[in-house]
Amino acid sequence: xxxLAMKDIPALRYALCDTALFSSPLWSxxxxxxxxxxxxxxxxxxxxxxQRSEGFRLVxxxxxxxxxxxxxxxxxxxxxxxxxxGLRENEVA
Numbered sequence: 619x620x621x622l623a624m625k626d627i628p629a630l631r632y633a634l635c636d637t638a639l640f641s642s643p644l645w646s647x648x649x650x651x652x653x654x655x656x657x658x659x660x661x662x663x664x665x666x667x668x669q670r671s672e673g674f675r676l677v678x679x680x681x682x683x684x685x686x687x688x689x690x691x692x693x694x695x696x697x698x699x700x701x702x703x704g705l706r707e708n709e710v711a
Contacts, residue, residue, distance in 0.1 A: 624646075684700060
């Protein structure tokens with residue numbers, strides 16, 4: 619079954635089309651398979667590139683859009699990465 623990915627959410631596509639997330643493998647990953655470890659790997663890559671704050675900003679924005687899609691019944695109810703919603707930059711080493 620083909621499930622919804624970030625690339626399928628118009629508002630997210632518009633908001634993030636010129637960011638590192640757009641060119642990330644996360645962009646095409648089905649939301650119901652998006653695990654926290656995938657998101658942490660993305661943040662780590664940006665941190666290693668000297669863009670720690672940008673990584674947190676993008677993830678926060680991404681999770682906000684996904685949560686909105688879930689609450690409006692346009693995305694799979696099960697999106698494991700949503701457990702990271704609200705995680706702040708100072709809470710992660």
